[in-house]
Amino acid sequence: KQEVTQIPAALSVPEGENLVLNCSFTDSAIYNLQWFRQDPGKGLTSLLLIQSSQREQTSGRLNASLDKSSGRSTLYIAASQPGDSATYLCALREDSSYKLIFGSGTRLLVRP
Amino acid sequence: ETGVTQTPRHLVMGMTNKKSLKCEQHLGHNAMYWYKQSAKKPLELMFVYNFKEQTENNSVPSRFSPECPNSSHLFLHLHTLQPEDSALYLCASSRGTAVAEAFFGQGTRLTVV
Numbered sequence: 001k002q003e004v005t006q007i008p009a010a011l012s013v014p015e016g017e018n019l020v021l022n023c024s025f026t027d028s029a030i031y032n033l034q035w036f037r038q039d040p041g042k043g044l045t046s047l048l049l050i051q052s053s054q055r056e057q058t059s060g061r062l063n064a065s066l067d068k069s070s071g072r073s074t075l076y077i078a079a080s081q082p083g084d085s086a087t088y089l090c091a092l093r094e095d096s097s098y099k100l101i102f103g104s105g106t107r108l109l110v111r112p
Numbered sequence: 113e114t115g116v117t118q119t120p121r122h123l124v125m126g127m128t129n130k131k132s133l134k135c136e137q138h139l140g141h142n143a144m145y146w147y148k149q150s151a152k153k154p155l156e157l158m159f160v161y162n163f164k165e166q167t168e169n170n171s172v173p174s175r176f177s178p179e180c181p182n183s184s185h186l187f188l189h190l191h192t193l194q195p196e197d198s199a200l201y202l203c204a205s206s207r208g209t210a211v212a213e214a215f216f217g218q219g220t221r222l223t224v225v
Binding site: 004031032034041042045046051089091093097099100104 | 114116118143145147152153154155157160162167168170200202204206211213214215216217218219221
């Protein structure tokens with residue numbers, strides 16, 4: 001059974017720091033992996049989608065990588081800002097099913 | 113704004129009430145989903161519809177009843193809920209393929225008293 005793990009559960013950094021969020025999964029047979037941001041009490045905002053054939057995707061200050069063989073994805077945030085404070089979730093599709101399997105998220109606080 | 117709209121945003125209901133959650137998207141997507149987010153637990157898939165047909169029911173109790181009248185609208189009918197059903201209910205949509213990006217609504221915060 002596929003399991004998705006995000007470590008650490010919470011992270012606090014000073015403004016301006018570059019940081020990496022981790023997502024690991026137990027079965028490498030995945031279709032794609034998606035990173036989301038969730039603000040308190042709100043819905044999910046899609047940040048980046050990486051297909052299984054891709055190694056990375058970039059959007060602005062965000063860069064997501066995927067290494068299926070090691071069962072790992074990372075989300076890199078450059079020059080972090082207080083507005084980046086939120087919970088970051090990774091989710092993957094492991095087959096032709098539409099089901100997204102989520103990690104528990106990393107709660108990020110960027111201190112001014 | 114993701115293009116997926118959920119109403120109401122907040123709902124308080126008694127255990128004997130009947131209520132419905134509504135989700136609407138005009139993104140041209142064919143697949144729509146209900147997810148449940150409880151405190152300190154990962155998001156759990158409840159139902160998937162593709163082209164109005166239910167393709168997945170993740171062992172959800174029958175007190176939750178989904179309805180998908182067309183590809184743009186999805187409902188979740190609620191009746192005789194329990195306090196442990198209190199959670200954030202999230203709707204999502206995507207193009208009708210497994211490789212497509214999923215877009216989520218803002219959620220309905222449900223409290224069962």
